[in-house]
Amino acid sequence: MTQNIRVVVVGGGYAGVMAANRLTQRDDVAVTLINPRPDFVHRIRLHQLVGGTGDAVVGYRDILADRVALVVDTASRIDTTGRTVALANGAAVGYDYLIYAVGSGSADPSVPGAAEYAHTMASLEEAQRLRSVLDTTPTTAMVTVVGAGATGIEVAAELAAEGRAVTLVCGKVLHPYLHPRTRRRFAKRLAKLGVSIIDGPDARVTGVSRDAVRLADGRELPSTVTIWTAGFSVPDLAARSGLTTDAAGRLLTDETLTSIDDDRIVAAGDSAAPSNLPLRMSCQAANPLGAHAADTVLARITGGQPTTIAIGFFGQCVSLGHGAATVQLASKNDIAKAFAVGGFLGAKIKRDSFPGLIEHLAHEAHQPGSYTWKFRDDTRRQRLQTLAER
Template structure:
């Protein structure tokens, strides 16, 4: 009888669930998923939780393979030498391979008063805490949303559509990822919703108080509720466990997502830093990274050489309330194009994407190995960046790269 292999996956988000499901392809692999929550958090809907149009959770029975053992707990330490993890409850779980998929959360604002008076929404618990605060505030109360990435834009639009008086403080450019054409479309929709958009270098927040937000140019904005969406941070579990991390705390790996310290540890999602060229923190990156991490583990179990990372991006989709949205198309290497779809078609496309995310995970749970998007070529750009970093001469594109 073949020897059984125990794989522990830390983190039950997009990357962790994809990895756990895919690992059940082999009958001789036992998969344990450790996650602090008993339900799957659909993070791309957290702004809807804040606005009251969705609860942003999915039952794990709908997205997790029957063969995956779910442990509701928080890992506090990884013992790489002993191949085991310790949890907050005091228990330990041994492993032959470990998938590190702890995801991301709110970053330290680093702004006086922000930690005390602003409300982050990067996690389910944070979004749930904000709901009663908004409910208690009068409909006419000033609401300030700090940060003009997708989360900030979506939250501002969601609240403004309800009739809230919203100011969006960009701290720079509105929608930094967007092409100028897409940015104009988003700005127009926010204007029609009544959102006041403050951008440019003077619109950086320097302090937050109980009832105001102060900006770098000296302005002080009244703010009954301040929502903080600027930046993401990652848990410090890898660093606390003595593993190599980048400046943000992401686990450093090679191009197969294998830890630079330990061939038995593989990373995926927002908490991975492959070759010190991490991908954009997003669901769009996390799911393929989860599939790639699982394939790396399965290759090592089979004594085969793992395939390197080959990520492709389609763009970025942003909801602008329940009736409007935008899909910003991009090059394969994640640079925005001039092409976008906005208005009601953009909203419908965003909703299809949100539904498709859950479907990808559910399909992989039912038929492990079904997901294949992580094998689509992302082109030669990443390889060129790696070669430039190493001082190597650029290689010609492969047949697959030319074909895409």
């Protein structure tokens, strides 16, 4: 069968790779993946890269279907009228359908001095630069991690286990997502590693200098290396291309992940905002969102009606130093429960997740359409209806 339907996937993270692989179910679909770097970034291992205990790079040929053409460049604009994607090198790639999976990155810190003196780590290049800084910094030097979500906790624990003096500045509370019972467990584990935790109403950073972090109550914390993990942001490609986005810049879609502006454009992963009620940014959501985005495109190609998303969560797994982790269990609509799994089992779940995610992508490359997801939130429609009635 001749390949005459062009589908371009912009972004080669978890969602983008899953979508690209799944699209190869049809022999008449030519799939192109556009990504700014030649290798896949296994983002859930970036804290290990920073800590010097693991790598976060996987070759695309290990996870990408042979029929997917990889274009290593940055998408600079989407021309919805001409159905082309302009690249940074001046070239353009035409499409019949486009999957928007540009992912997320570090939030731009607005605190004075943070952009100049703090190190971010949401991308491969940022994590590599930070590792280089740590390699030349004495282990006795003070390290301050700003932001106590999963990323902040993981890198703080990783560096403390390395023998470094680490202070974790929470903003308000340690990882707000956690159930209070689990939060106490996290705090005990971090304290055991030697991490100093600063939380409460005054634990808000108001300034960063070369060798200190200033808090809202006027305290100054000595800090040779300051790591900024507070928040994520999405690229502004959609907004620059004239597409409707939510307040954070994610592409606004309906419940099938189709752009509200153009039924030839479908979103997936961190950069998607279905019904202006986006799912938590995570690889846990990215794989099923990528698969669903591909299914939406395939349905439209055949003239069928795409289905609405039914994607749920099981919780959140957080590394707590070398060989340790805790899994905060949650309801399918992502509300933390009063239960968590730690110890040997928690560590095993986290350890198995590293190759597990890669195996899902690789399996879909070899058997497109085989990926399924166990966790489905069937209450989303009810929540959307409640929001609409307010």
